[in-house]
Amino acid sequence: MNPHTADVVVVGGGVVGLSLAYQLASQGVDLVVVDQGPLGRGSSWAGAGMLAPPCALPPTDPLEVLRDLSVRLHADWALALREQTGIDTGYRKCGGIEVALTEAEAAELEEMRGRWHAAGIRFESMAGADLARLESGLTSGILAAVHFPEKAQIRNPWHVRALVSAVSARGVRLLPGCAVRSLVMSGERLVAVETEAGLIACGQAVICAGAWSERVLAGVGVTVSTPPVKGQIVLLDAGGLAPGRIVEHGSQYLVPRQDGRVLVGSTEEHAGFDVRTTAVAIQELLDEALRLYPDLEKATVETAWAGLRPGSMDALPYLGAVPQRPGLFVATGHLRAGLQLSPGTAVVMADLLMGRTPRIDLHPFRIEREPERQAPLFRS
Ligand SMILES: Cc1cc2nc3c(=O)[nH]c(=O)nc-3n(C[C@H](O)[C@H](O)[C@H](O)COP(=O)(O)OP(=O)(O)OC[C@H]3O[C@@H](n4cnc5c(N)ncnc54)[C@H](O)[C@@H]3O)c2cc1C
Structure with a gap:
């Protein structure tokens, strides 16, 4: 050749x-x-x-x-x-939960429910005790949530x-x-x-x-x-305290790996080709993680990184x-x-x-x- x-x-x-x-x-x-x-x-x-x-x-x-x-x-x-x-490849159907913490987010979730239903996507609406049974560590401040049992992840x-x-x-x-x-x-x-x-x-x-x-x-x-859209992620080691499923709140999320680590992501920034992590982004991501899942305050921080998504x-x-x-x-x-x-x-x-x-x-x-x-x- x-x-x-x-x-x-x-x-x-x-x-x-x-x-x-x-x-x-x-x-x-x-x-x-x-x-x-x-x-x-x-x-x-x-x-x-x-x-x-x-x-x-x-x-x-x-x-x-x-x-x-x-x-x-x-x-x-x-x-x-x-x-x-x-x-x-770490492919597994771990499931995921989308949560709303405000009335406006709950209304948005309600609107999306109609679209997910029309697309035949499997989901169930959850609140109160049912949600706590599924993910006991989630904040009690959740107004509405949707569980997607078929949401998956790869490493x-x-x-x-x-x-x-x-x-x-x-x-x-x-x-x-x-x-x-x-x-x-x-x-x-x-x-x-x-x-x-x-x-x-x-x-x-x-x-x-x-x-x-x-x-x-x-x-x-x-x-x-194809503008670069910077995203920063913080990696936590949460041991047995991690959620069992992906938790999403708007564009922010917690992605639990099977080894007890949790990815806390992510930002959306227009910063050219700069892939340095920043104190302000890490602080925002950690604040959001602890708000969604208070037990994570006991987790240790392993590292943080940034990548450049190709925009369009x-x-x-x-x-x-x-x-x-x-x-x-x-x-x-x-x-x-x-x-x-x-x-x-x-x-x-x-x-x-x-x-x-x-x-x-x-x-x-x-x-x-x-x-x-x-x-x-x-x-x-
Ligand atoms: C924080 C974050 C979280 C994300 N989460 C998810 C998620 O949960 N699910 C999801 O689906 N997607 C997610 N994404 C988006 C996803 O990572 C990207 O959309 C995807 O990786 C784009 O792949 P790519 O191959 O196009 O680009 P890249 O992986 O960036 O690959 C492009 C390659 O081109 C090479 N290259 C560039 N210029 C040249 C050149 N002149 N000559 C030779 N090589 C060149 C680069 O070195 C690079 O390796 C996330 C992204 C970020 C940053």
């Missing part, structure tokens, strides 16, 4: 690029994944790994269609990856490690620590990717470079907005071919939901690259769209 040629070059080895590589390699495509840093250490490592519950009725909103496809695939991928690599660093192992075993060439400098065009057609380690001639390239995608594409005159113009990802640039494709902009949307993204993008009709309509995700859509069923 010539290292300087490939059918497909995937630019960016985060969860999106690696999932696409996993899917394409299973279909015999010769490909290279190039990342400027270590594989999977961007937003994909920093995320919390929450997965929304599936819909029992076919969704109509494009994001929900992609989400439903993806969360169903996660269950299959977890099994397949464990079988192929021996690595447990995203484990999931990414499993993907790396699986794609290497399938012959994918991985180039970590090798930045892509430019996309090389012949006329309008993409013909190669120029990396720090030299040129890779290819028939197709897919830009999965997360928040950096905008920069990579700007080099060939393609304008796609309207919180929908960009999936598809770049117009007037044959051979060039984009899969990015998944914002708060890239971990859960990654398997669905991989299968539809693989369909597209291989000349098949993607199993879901990608028109709403085209990069040249006008922003317009309704609020999603879940924040992440």
Whole structure:
């Protein structure tokens, strides 16, 4: 195999690029994944790994269609990856609870209940003693709550490690620590990717470079907005005091791992490419954690980190071919939901690259769209 040629070059080895590589390699495509840093250490490592519950009725909103496809695939991928690599991705249906602490939040939850019901999502409304039986450590200040028994999680660093192992075993060439400098065009057609380690001639390239995608594409005159949206997380060791389920309050949450650790997340900040953690964010996250789950005051703080979610113009990802640039494709902009949307993204993008009709309509995700859509069923 010539290292300087490939059918497909995937630019960016985060969860999106690696999932696409996993899917394409299973279909015999010769490909290279190039990342400027270590594989999977961007937003994909920093995320919390929450997965929304599936819909029992076919969704109509494009994001929900992609989400439903993806969360169903996660269950299959977890099994397949464990079988192929021996690595447990930490996928488990741990359940989750969304809580309202004010009248306005309770009204919002009430409105969402109608939409979740219409989508056939399994949930139960809870209050008082029933809620206390389910999660005895929750604050007594909860006005309304909804329990989703099918909400799930993955340990995203484990999931990414499993993907790396699986794609290497399938012959994918991985180039970590090798930045892509430019996309090389012949006329309008993409013909190669120029990396720090030299040129890779290819028939197709897919830009999965997360928040950096905008920069990579700007080099060939393609304008796609992927602003970095910083999220900070604090990791607690709560021993036996942790909640049993994910607890969500608006955009903030507690994600319990099985080893007694709890992720407390997350902020949403526009701070450029700065991934330093800040005292004010950590204080806000801890205040919220103790408000929701007072027992956590006895937990110890292990560490804190930040990641850069790839934003988009309207919180929908960009999936598809770049117009007037044959051979060039984009899969990015998944914002708060890239971990859960990654398997669905991989299968539809693989369909597209291989000349098949993607199993879901990608028109709403085209990069040249006008922003317009309704609020999603879940924040992440
Ligand atoms: C705090 C936080 C919590 C989150 N929680 C969740 C959650 O619970 N559930 C969920 O679904 N999602 C969650 N997310 C969002 C999720 O992490 C992202 O949407 C997802 O990881 C995006 O994946 P990606 O592969 O597109 O980007 P990344 O993981 O950022 O990967 C992009 C890669 O491209 C590489 N790259 C960039 N430029 C170049 C270049 N020029 N050459 C080569 N390589 C390049 C980078 O090094 C990077 O590795 C969370 C994110 C954060 C920050």
